[in-house]
Amino acid sequence: MASKRTLTERLDAINEYDRQPVPDSRLQGPSSFAGFYAGEHVAGTEFVIGPLFVAQGVSAADLFLGLLVGDLLAVLSWTFICAPIAVRTRLNLYWKLRRIVGPRLLFLYNIVNALMFCFLAGSMISVAATAVGIPFHMAMPGLNDLYPNSLGWVVTVLVVGSVVTVLAILGFEEIAHFSKVASPWLFLVFVASGVAVLPQLGVTSIHDFWRVANARIWTGVPMQGRVHFTFWHVTFFAWFANMAMHIGMADMTILRFAKKWQYGLFSSFGMYLGHYVAWIASGILVALALLHHGQVAPGPIAYLGAGASGLIAVVLASWTTANPTIYRAGLAMQTITPDWRRWKVTAVVGAITTLAALFPALMMRLLDFVALYGLLLMPMGAVIFADYWILPRLGLRQDYAEWRKILFAWPAALAWFATLAACLLINRVWGLQIFFLGLPGWFIATGIYIGASWIQQRSAGPTLVEERA
């Protein structure tokens, strides 16, 4: 009976389809990856992140240069850290991690991952609600709002969350296709709205842009209660905004279909279209809103830039990105409730997501949340990296948990929890902000995992080198 299946069997059953490495016949060409990354990173949340940079008082030079460097570092992380392992193993994150950490630790990872996905999708529903609420004159949340600020907001979020959940139940595949269709149009809406409002900010020729950008958009003065962002903040935020995907290795699931590891470079389509052009465009929009003392929520600023099309863009961008996020959260959640039908799991995930969306904090503190999300999952990426590249060079065995049939690999667990504890300590003692913690955290996780694996394997029996001898 299904209810008596072990936890391992439940997890495996859900991911059964992807158990084998991708065969050569299913490998994909460059255009698939360029399209995927461009679509994935031009989303509703881009309407929030650009404005938040303005709120954090970044200067124009720091923004343009910081994004240039940070996006490049992100692309290189996909290309040199995630893609080579994905292409060599042809396995998705689930199966690769299972071999290294054992199914019980993987279960824990899945739960954390699912909750993060719910909160991420929640922020997208919040973004969509700011557009849906405009025709009803809903009171918009401000940049410093953390809790629901009106009954109108609560009702709008509940309606939007319910609709998104019902549509996710009815047809994930159809919405995924629609997302692909919307992608090129959405990018152009960002470009158009940024360009069209420039004259209202005083830019009437290209020569005016830099002067106005410094004086009226990215002024270098943070809003009250906000940390001042420098070049380094922007660089590290842009680099680590998708930390879970590149050095956290989640995109092994995507890049295992690449013919060559160099296809990781196609992530530049997402970074430079979404995390450069779209962030700059939405920053321009919020500057205009602030100039007119208007509302700074995503819906109102998109309306300011592109009218009705802007509102459509906010709703579609949020909805089509929340949909796969809810789907992924559902996959992870299904390990807890294996006997539930897919619709029921999606409904529960949608309910959690909608409740999270009620709190504008998730949207207005998105920079912090995104940094936390990446940091929580990153250590497992470092574990995969060390296990694949470093352990064999030290005469230790890869995929040790699978070889020894270990259910809960303590070296990986120690690397995960001790890294997070160390990051917390660094934050509290030395005051290093969350945006920067991923870098020392990665080295700490790698070091702990190598040390702990050495102890585990040396004390347990013959090593790889001894076996070969």
Next chain:
Amino acid sequence: MKPFLKLISAVGLALTVGPAFLVFAGVMTWHRYATWMLVGTLLWFFSAPFWMKHHEEGPM
């Protein structure tokens, strides 16, 4: 039929982004730009879904 749909889609995208540059150049009002953009949006969404590839193998 497909080439015709693709042409409509291309016009839709052009209308989505092109008028913004006319506003920047000072030869079109913001309201007219927003109207043309909406027309472009409708053209795109009523044509592109019918010719864009629906299912690809793999995760994308």
